Amino acid sequence: MTAVLAAAGISLALALYVHQTWVVQRTWTMLKRPSALKQDLTVVQISDVHGKTTFLNGNISGMVNKLKPDIVCVTGDLTNHLWQLPKVLRELGQIKCKYIFFIPGNHEWYDYIGLRQRMYTPEQYAETMRRLRQAGIVTLENECAVVPLKGGKVAVCGYDNAFYGNEKEARPPAKENIAYTIALGHSPNIVHFLERSGIGFDLLMAGHTHGGQIRLFGRQHGKYGHFHIGHKQLDTNRSFYINRGLGTVLIPLRLGSRPEIAAFRVGGSRPRT
Structure with missing residues (x-):
């Protein structure tokens, strides 16, 4: 009986690990x-890949393309680790989208050897x-780009807070008549x-927190525990989304914070995917 219960417990723990990670x-x-925006818009956010491109329900590009x-x-x-970069770039290169934007995170500047942090050189970055x-x-490193869609121009502004203090003001060009x-x-x-x-925005997206990566009792703990997870409406016209990300750091485990790819539909109804 004890052996049966132990086997059941191990099976449950393994199933939970697989599903959550x-x-x-x-x-x-x-x-x-x-x-001002004359067409519906679909935006997809990927965050905190950490070298992990393939999951049980597909690879990143396949899930995004759908x-x-x-x-x-x-x-x-x-x-x-830097040796993972070619694999990640190959995966991102399979995404079927004309406009793909990237902002740097802290792991563009360092990795870990065991528990010891190792900084990259400016040349490596x-x-x-x-x-x-x-x-x-x-x-985008403290700069804005303009996407000229048929229904209006969309500004995408990226701010470099890979390390706090790197952020500099960047605003959409006033002459471009930005719709979103x-x-x-x-x-x-x-x-x-x-x-x-x-600095104004319609939609703000961030990552970094992994949603806690390991959440106990449904709560995110640590220095970012006061932040929400997922979508928050700041006011009538502004939304703020914090993505749980895809990969893991230090411990290859997620609990209560599944990896995610976030999709946003600006106007209209949710597309069939």
């Missing part, structure tokens, strides 16, 4: 479309950014910088 959840958030995005935003932390651009991905603004930061603390600087 190796099965990606695709989440949809429906957002109001401003009148969502048929107009814009894809990657909010930092592509790898845990620059090479990562170069290879992203070579792969056709637009890198997406802001990107790796850490959710970027919201405080934007508010202090009076």
